[in-house]
Amino acid sequence: TQLLEQSPQFLSIQEGENLTVYCNSSSVFSSLQWYRQEPGEGPVLLVTVVTGGEVKKLKRLTFQFGDARKDSSLHITAAQPGDTGLYLCAGLIKAAGNKLTFGGGTRVLVKP
């Protein structure tokens, strides 16, 4: 059983559409990070959220941290082919000894 569940596992959309991916846990996150990984490369940090209810924007990407700090979402507006990749959430959970624990990832494919 994973501490962090990401959904959906796979998402295929057309260029210009919007999408949302989710990261959930039954535990409270001390903080949560979102990474994007492209084929043949390592994950690269997109954002870190710390405060419950926090919303951060990175161009067309909007990250939201749940009020109870148990969940997070990533919303992409007007997706482009360059947004294609594996999106990983990683959380610090006290129940896991404050180690950074990764979710299983959501693979996003944006078709032109």
Add this chain to the structure above:
Amino acid sequence: DTAVSQTPKYLVTQMGNDKSIKCEQNLGHDTMYWYKQDSKKFLKIMFSYNNKELIINETVPNRFSPKSPDKAHLNLHINSLELGDSAVYFCASSQGGSPPGELFFGEGSRLTVL
């Protein structure tokens, strides 16, 4: 300049062999990690070193032995390779110990055991 570099990028070997993967970071970070990413893309921490000292050792078979000669290097040696060891191994570094900040990952080393 590559921040976190690991070699080799690809490794194909027979069951039972011993192999090593090397990692170096030029970011001046104190903490380095080894992660294993399986075929389902699940990324799982294996080891973490802070200033050459082991601080995280997950339930990894003792065939896996990390070595940190200095805080800029963290190597991974694997003895008696098994089929299930096939995966992509990522080295990463971060500034500070616990809790970690941003992780900077290498490009990964894809290990295939035949």
